[in-house]
Amino acid sequence: MGSTRISSRLPSAALFLLTLSAPAMADSFLNVGKQQPITVLINASPWYNGFQAVARLYEKQTGNKVNLEVTPFPGMLEKVRNAVRSGGTSPLDLVNINSSNVVEFYAGGFLEPLTDIDPTFKLPKQVLGFVDAGCWDAKKQFRTCASGKLMGYAPNGNVELFYYRKDVFDKMGLKVPKTFDEVIANCKKLQNPPKSYGYIVRGEKGDSISYDMYAFLLAYGAKDVADAANGDFTVTINSPQAKQALDKFLAVEKACGPANAGSLGQGDLIQLIQTGKAMQAQAVVAAFPSFDQPQKSAVVGQVDAAPLPAAKAGGKPGVAIGSWVSAIPKNASEAGKKGAIAFSKWFLTYKAQYAYAKAGGIPVRSDVFESDLKSKPQFRWMQAYLDEMPYGRQMLGYTEGPAVTQILGLRFNQALIGELSAAAALNKAAKDMYALFKKDGRKTGMLPPLAE
Amino acid sequence: MKAAAALATGGSDYCETSSTRICLAREGADEKNRQYSLWCRACAAGAPSAIWCQLMTSAESPAARRALGSITDLLDRHIGWFTLGPAILLLLLLTVYPIINVVLMAGSSIHFEAGQEVWKFALWSNLRELEHDRIFRVALRNTAIYAVASVLIEMALGLGLAILVSSMRRMKGFMRTLLIVPILLPPVAIGSMWKLMYSFDFGVMNQVVTGLGFQPVNWLGSTSLALISVIIVDVWHWTPFVFLILFAAVEGLPTEVIEAARIDGARTYDIVFKIIIPLLKPAIIVAALFRTILAFKVFDEIFLLTSGGPGNSTEVVSLYLYQVFFEQNQLGYGALLSLAIITATIVFILIGYRVKSATEAS
Numbered sequence: 001m002g003s004t005r006i007s008s009r010l011p012s013a014a015l016f017l018l019t020l021s022a023p024a025m026a027d028s029f030l031n032v033g034k035q036q037p038i039t040v041l042i043n044a045s046p047w048y049n050g051f052q053a054v055a056r057l058y059e060k061q062t063g064n065k066v067n068l069e070v071t072p073f074p075g076m077l078e079k080v081r082n083a084v085r086s087g088g089t090s091p092l093d094l095v096n097i098n099s100s101n102v103v104e105f106y107a108g109g110f111l112e113p114l115t116d117i118d119p120t121f122k123l124p125k126q127v128l129g130f131v132d133a134g135c136w137d138a139k140k141q142f143r144t145c146a147s148g149k150l151m152g153y154a155p156n157g158n159v160e161l162f163y164y165r166k167d168v169f170d171k172m173g174l175k176v177p178k179t180f181d182e183v184i185a186n187c188k189k190l191q192n193p194p195k196s197y198g199y200i201v202r203g204e205k206g207d208s209i210s211y212d213m214y215a216f217l218l219a220y221g222a223k224d225v226a227d228a229a230n231g232d233f234t235v236t237i238n239s240p241q242a243k244q245a246l247d248k249f250l251a252v253e254k255a256c257g258p259a260n261a262g263s264l265g266q267g268d269l270i271q272l273i274q275t276g277k278a279m280q281a282q283a284v285v286a287a288f289p290s291f292d293q294p295q296k297s298a299v300v301g302q303v304d305a306a307p308l309p310a311a312k313a314g315g316k317p318g319v320a321i322g323s324w325v326s327a328i329p330k331n332a333s334e335a336g337k338k339g340a341i342a343f344s345k346w347f348l349t350y351k352a353q354y355a356y357a358k359a360g361g362i363p364v365r366s367d368v369f370e371s372d373l374k375s376k377p378q379f380r381w382m383q384a385y386l387d388e389m390p391y392g393r394q395m396l397g398y399t400e401g402p403a404v405t406q407i408l409g410l411r412f413n414q415a416l417i418g419e420l421s422a423a424a425a426l427n428k429a430a431k432d433m434y435a436l437f438k439k440d441g442r443k444t445g446m447l448p449p450l451a452e
Numbered sequence: 453m454k455a456a457a458a459l460a461t462g463g464s465d466y467c468e469t470s471s472t473r474i475c476l477a478r479e480g481a482d483e484k485n486r487q488y489s490l491w492c493r494a495c496a497a498g499a500p501s502a503i504w505c506q507l508m509t510s511a512e513s514p515a516a517r518r519a520l521g522s523i524t525d526l527l528d529r530h531i532g533w534f535t536l537g538p539a540i541l542l543l544l545l546l547t548v549y550p551i552i553n554v555v556l557m558a559g560s561s562i563h564f565e566a567g568q569e570v571w572k573f574a575l576w577s578n579l580r581e582l583e584h585d586r587i588f589r590v591a592l593r594n595t596a597i598y599a600v601a602s603v604l605i606e607m608a609l610g611l612g613l614a615i616l617v618s619s620m621r622r623m624k625g626f627m628r629t630l631l632i633v634p635i636l637l638p639p640v641a642i643g644s645m646w647k648l649m650y651s652f653d654f655g656v657m658n659q660v661v662t663g664l665g666f667q668p669v670n671w672l673g674s675t676s677l678a679l680i681s682v683i684i685v686d687v688w689h690w691t692p693f694v695f696l697i698l699f700a701a702v703e704g705l706p707t708e709v710i711e712a713a714r715i716d717g718a719r720t721y722d723i724v725f726k727i728i729i730p731l732l733k734p735a736i737i738v739a740a741l742f743r744t745i746l747a748f749k750v751f752d753e754i755f756l757l758t759s760g761g762p763g764n765s766t767e768v769v770s771l772y773l774y775q776v777f778f779e780q781n782q783l784g785y786g787a788l789l790s791l792a793i794i795t796a797t798i799v800f801i802l803i804g805y806r807v808k809s810a811t812e813a814s
Binding site: 077078084085104107108109110194204205206258259260261262263264268271272275277330331399402403406410413414416417419435439 | 670673759764780782
């Protein structure tokens with residue numbers, strides 16, 4: 001009860017602190033003029049407090065009203081679908097869509113290109129593009145800014161970071177691992193179940209394991225399909241690289257994970273870090289502020305962040321970007337569209353992004369990451385985030401993406417719980433994906449099956 | 453109403469009643485006037501003003517009166533259709549139309565272009581997909597196991613509790629209230645509560661298990677245990693529902709029969725199995741039928757506890773349909789799956805009915 005009360009006060013406290021400095025900053029915030037009230041669909045996530053605080057600051061500074069339609073993650077997709085598919089005017093003026101689902105809305109023609117609403121709209125060069133998450137080439141049916149139109153921008157660039165217990169590492173003289181083999185070497189000294197676990201990664205069937213496995217797949221150079229950007233949907237998930245990645249994932253889980261690794265979801269993972277049971281872990285950056293909340297965490301100030309491990313020394317980390325995309329429905333009212341553009345312009349300014357980061361959001365401007373915030377203890381994750389950015393990749397940028405996530409989420413999980421061997425899991429995933437692409441009339445094919 | 457009936461049949465003697473005379477007086481009609489009869493009937497039928505009465509006067513010719521009579525006859529004969537019509541239309545719009553739409557969807561592939569739905573005929577490819585869909589078959593099998601196991605346990609426990617609480621002399625009301633608490637809780641609260649209780653590292657279940665000196669149990673993460681774990685939650689959630697139905701039935705049983713049996717020296721076992729349970733049969737069938745249908749549609753508990761995992765060990769048809777229709781956005785195939793589920797449910801219930809009939813016959 002106490003923690004609920006405190007957490008519900010956080011946005012108000014953040015807004016109060018922000019508004020204390022607002023008069024001095026007011027002039028330098030963007031003047032967007034008088035706009036009609038807008039409704040923004042936003043998910044109830046760890047970074048929501050930051051977004052709420054910034055939305056209130058926008059209202060205070062501009063006098064323009066922003067209604068926040070706060071929705072739990074599982075309800076977001078259907079709310080957007082209902083708003084854009086049902087005909088008539090959309091009740092939502094600005095929608096946030098998970099990047100793994102946004103292609104459905106791009107391809108379905110439900111979103112208005114931002115420059116069609118305001119030809120002067122341009123993302124400031126400091127705004128991180130998260131590998132073209134907000135662009136759509138209707139001809140290629142693929143996300144790319146090179147030939148596509150700007151449909152939206154990321155309000156939050158979520159990636160996974162490597163977390164570790166700095167106090168324990170210092171005490172035991174351990175080094176921050178750069179490879180998965182070093183993770184395993186560390187966890188041999190740290191693994192002491194059920195008191196402590198050497199490395200925690202999500203293994204729950206579905207989105208959880210599917211997303212977390214990309215840290216391994218990308219590190220080992222594996223791909224789901226050959227060249228989706230150019231229409232080649234030959235399935236490559238059963239490549240030798242993917243087999244190496246899955247083998248390593250299973251080895252890490254076996255040596256360092258808990259007995260219930262196959263059912264470990266986001267909530268369980270955060271709980272294990274907060275209670276001090278997880279010595280090393282990979283989790284989204286948005287979870288980091290919760291490790292430092294005294295009312296929730298037993299390890300305040302003791303968890304530090306680093307880039308994800310690579311496959312081999314000197315290799316690249318596998319960074320899958322799980323961003324959101326803020327976009328404007330085609331069927332929003334004209335006044336709503338204009339209001340949403342005005343809010344977006346304001347939101348992407350340095351000052352607004354700085355305030356957003358201070359209030360608990362994950363900013364999307366590189367200059368905010370390079371600001372004085374980086375040296376403050378509560379933002380100690382920022383350097384690791386910046387170090388990972390060059391390796392960031394958007395996954396599944398095609399319409400079958402959500403179905404492929406389900407396929408991979410099942411097969412990887414079956415390998416983890418021992419129902420299938422790694423090779424069998426990848427072969428089955430490849431077969432399922434091939435059937436899916438073939439049904440949709442894609443140019444597809446398959447690699448020879450792996451030896452099972 | 454009486455006046456209206458008189459009007460419809462063209463009766464003229466109705467004006468002799470006292471109420472009509474009052475009416476005429478109010479309208480200022482002259483009893484000796486040749487229009488006496490029509491004025492009188494119109495006013496008696498509750499005509500709001502003299503204008504209506506004038507209209508009625510114009511209908512005094514025999515032909516007009518016959519026409520009027522036939523209209524009122526028609527109204528009388530089909531009054532049912534006129535009153536039920538709107539409700540039937542609404543029912544058709546809200547149930548039959550969606551069913552037709554689902555059938556049409558099931559034979560199509562649906563995607564969106566330029567903000568518009570694009571339907572393509574794809575019945576054969578959808579059917580082929582269903583034929584080769586192994587996950588659906590696993591989900592169907594799991595659902596059947598889930599429904600049979602949970603309903604059987606709930607029926608046994610519900611019946612036992614109903615008889616036990618009914619036989620209590622004190623605290624009967626308190627126990628009844630206490631036992632129905634689980635069905636009052638929202639499914640999301642139940643899912644969250646049990647998820648915490650089953651937590652491998654922090655759950656109360658494993659605290660008890662380890663407190664007794666055993667290794668912690670992987671309640672939701674083991675393929676052999678996960679389905680049993682969610683059945684336990686279902687039993688906890690829905691046994692009170694069975695209890696409530698059967699408790700009401702037990703309370704309504706004729707006490708003389710049971711007392712007579714007792715005087716005749718029947719043992720408790722005989723009273724329960726040879727008198728109470730046979731008498732409760734109609735209530736037991738109703739409870740079992742309701743629970744079977746609900747168990748077959750299970751979604752919330754499994755979605756919250758395991759999301760169908762690990763692997764496919766707790767995948768059930770409703771959850772699979774949700775994944776296909778909402779998460780994968782395969783609208784056509786999702787519709788076909790929903791029809792397959794409806795068919796499976798009906799077949800499942802019919803099998804149960806046949807088994808029951810065969811048992812009764814033997």
